[in-house]
Amino acid sequence: MTSAIHHADVVLDVIGSRRSAAVSPVAASWCRSALHHHLDPARATRRELIDAGALALLREANAALLRAAAPVLDQTYLSVGRSGCGVVLSDAQGVILDRRVGAGDGDDFAATGLVEGARWSEADEGTNGIGTCLFEGRPVVIHRDQHFAAHNVDISCMDAPVYDPHGRLAGALDVSSCRHDHGPAIAEMIGALVREAARSIERDYFCRHFEGARIIFLPDDAANGTALLATDRDDLVIGASRAARLRLGLSDAALANPRPMDQLLGRSVASSFGDADRTVLRQALARSGGNVSEAARLLGVGRATLYRRLARAGVKPS
Structure with missing residues (x-):
């Protein structure tokens, strides 16, 4: 109880400082937790879980995310599980x-409440890995006493946001540890x-969603992740990941009217019927x-017609 009271006093002292929020992201989150979310760092209420029915509905609504995430959760756990870490995915x-x-x-x-159905938004728990990551839309590390609530100071949380194929925030990937030697x-x-x-x-979520489309990987962006474009058979862009949207200035409205990939990438390429042929x-x-005969059959034309078109297009059969 004494340590909990001490932690709460530290948090309240920081919140009372007018300059603290400007110099520390954690302090800014502490201020939000108290002043915006109206939470008390010393509160010790029993954590409520959503009921099984509501959780089942949430999992169904996020089925595509869960399918894409499952192999990554397994692999990440293989990397960190022996050190006492758990891997968590939230909506x-x-x-x-x-x-x-x-x-x-x-x-x-x-x-500690790191179980299916527990609520870890910043509005529910104050500063914490999952909630603060979601609120700020960026990766965070909240180590033990950086948590807002005194009852959460025994855990360390490392989180990153996960965005859906349309660039919207879909959830948070969390690795947490309850061990004191971390x-x-x-x-x-x-x-x-x-x-x-x-x-x-x-x-994987993006590629699964745009299955059947051609996926274009743009150079990686250290800040925003992998920029992906999905194009149809005519090279018109029909989808863009969040990183691609940020890099190319794309919005849902812009993607509603598909444009050629070269145009979006700023390449000046003149189109012609000859190129298509x-x-x-x-x-x-x-x-x-x-095999020219087989190629003619595939195209539904005669050999003579195919040879004429090959000559017109400047294509020499091997």
Whole structure:
């Protein structure tokens, strides 16, 4: 109880300082927790979980996210599980949807509320990995006494946001530890792993959503992740990841009227019927292994017609 009171006093002292929020992101979150969310750092209320029915509905609504995330949760847990860490995925409101926790650490995680159905938004718990990550839309590391609530100071949380195929915030990927031997340096190292894992979920989520489209990977962006474009068979852009939207200035309204990929990327490429014919002819020859008769059959034309079109397009059969 004494340590909880001490932590609450520290938090309240920081909140009372007019300059603290300007110099520290954690202090800014503490101020939000108290002044915006109206929370008390010393409160010790029993954590309420949403009921099984509501959780089932949430999981169903987030089924596509969970399918894309499951392999990444498994792989991330293989990397950090032996050190006593658990891997958690929340929805965009901070409700835990899925987790990976070792049998020996299960009781500790249950006691801290890191279980399916628990609410970890910043409005519910104050400064914490999941909630603050979602509120700020960026990766965070909240180490032990950086939490707002005194009852959360026994855990360290490393989080990164996960965005859906339309660039909207879908949830938070969290790795947490209840062990006292995990210091800030280890937390920062795990934080880097979490950020890459979150990007992996986003990439797979995007590719699954635009299955059948051509996926274009733009150069990686250290700040915003992998920029992905989805194009249809005519190279018109029909989808863009959050990183691509930020890089190219794309919005839902812009993507509602598909434009050529080259135009979006600022490339000046003049279109012509000859280019289209040449593409179709070369693809037919490639599919037929260079056999002109087979290529003509694939295109539904005679050999003589195909030879004329090849000559007109400047394509020489191998």
